[in-house]
Amino acid sequence: MQATASSKNVPIIAEASPGRIRTTIRILLRNRSAVFGIVILLGMTFVAIFAPFLSTHDPVKPLIGVEQVAKRAPPCIHLLGCPQDQPQHFFGTDGNVRDEFSRVLFGARLSLIIGFTTVTFAIIIGTILGLVSGYAGGWVDNVIMRSMDVLLAFPSLLLAIAIVTVLGPGLINALLAIGIVSIPTFARVTRASVLLLKEMDFVSASRALGADNITVVLKHVLPNSLTPLIVQGTLGIATAILDAAALSFLGLGAQHPTPEWGLMVGQEYKNLFNAPHLTFFPGIALMLVVLSFNLLGDGLRDALDPRLSHTRTG
């Protein structure tokens, strides 16, 4: 959704040198909201890595017969006045008598993996298409970009739903669908920077020196079009996580009993009236992880854009 907003923007072209990376990081760390995003993201990564140690219960195994706890029991924290004789569950239990807290922790793992894998897939395919399209031009360009237009003609979630229908529901197929849906954005971004770079002196010079097409693209064009891809990629992760959660919510993505946030909400939202915590905790977790990538992406865009002067903030 947001990706379409930047399609009219002129791509940001900048050389990626060690000095530039250092400057970028410095500017990024001066941006308060970007720092906030980084902090949440680091927290999420920490939780994702150490989930088995941080969790209090098994995320998948029901607690029936293990301890005396009702299904969809509200949160119970001893420190906050919950009676000592009741078993402690920070976020309560879900409809299958599983510890919601442990499930939310393990969900962080899945969410980050979903974000990174789909966007990596989309970036690889999208970049190749964009490079070929922009560099070759002519009918190749036309065929590739018109196909991208057709993909963009469908609202992203609906297209993902359609693809999952063809492939069959499941987490892997949902990831593939979201990956495919995100390709056009990256293809367009890459193509736009290739078109600009193609006419630049250093590229013409390289060609005049006898470099063949593949060398020119790999050595000169690709490295210089990375900047907009990094920004778009970070924002793309946010969208991918949202779409994957939506598919799981509808029952087309991750399947029971996977601790996936969208699925957790989807299975319990009909009990909103008596067990709001089962919608609330996974929902907030989703919002936080998406927010962190959005803030970081915006920060990166500001930091990497050489057209903005960095003497003032805002």
Next chain:
Amino acid sequence: MTQYIARRLLSSLPVFFGILFATFALARLLPGDPCRAVLGERATDQVCDAFIKRMGLDRPIHVQFGIYMSDVFRGDLGVSLRQGRPATEILVERLPTTVELAFYAMLFATIIGIPLGIISAYWRNSPIDVSTMIIANVGVSTPVFVLGLLLEYLFAIIFKDTFLWLPPSGRLSSGVSLPSLAETWNLTNLSPFWLAVVEFISRLYTFNALVTRNWKALVDVWSHIILPAVAVGTIPLAIIARMTRSSILDVLGLDYIRTARAKGLRMPQVVFRHALRNALLPVVTIIGLSLGGLLSGAVLTETVFSLPGVGRTLFESITARDYTVVQAFTLVIAIVYVFINLIVDVLYAFLDPRIQLS
């Protein structure tokens, strides 16, 4: 201008055929045997052969595509495999819900988003600006279904028994009804096409309640649509507010604004009389593009609030393997989407004459 519109129309033709091909391919790529999906698992091979022949599924694929295209151009989108009635009939029944939802969502997004953006840009870096941008960031990051559920919990449960209570689902309360306008106006001898049109308009409940002056029903319609509209409209609202802000800030840095300031105009005058008109150009594009995202949000919101709209129907048809409905609805949604983009582009050219020159 005419030339520009014609060129723009021509350039969307390939996309249109791409969509036709994509929906055609979709129905053929779907897993499972079409015959047994329709006639049931126990259909014999003989029955299936006859079915395949009757449906033309044994013809070469390009012939099938040709038949499909001619059907579409005649307005025949097939018969629902599950309900046994034309897909267009189901569309007429379900589309108004989504149209109404989209209308109120966009209304909410623009009438709040644009002023918020203006305020933020005007008092840049002030607490108002900072908090608006925080809200905008949180807004684009909240999954539509989570927001919908949180709103439902707040207004239907926490505010229960207060004047702030809002219904958690449906389009109308039980006991309130808005009969078809064909009935109200006694339109009996209409052709099927016009009957469908009247039926469609009747199901736009706001319109129906307005023309029949049924104020009680109108209030009921509004109380049902507020929560879903806010849930779907929040992401566009955040995007519009951010776009308006950055666009105004861009324009304020231009020479003509400095000239306006230098000749002694006050800041409010500069912002509202000079900057705003140019700054709102990119906002128009964003509003148009957001409509696509709105449709995605509609699937989720219609699920959360049990609304019988296009998104919900499409999803249900997919799970029920009702392929003709899936095909018909996907086609209509994609065409509407392309058409909206077309209108946005034309509108943009109309607002900014420089576009046509390039």
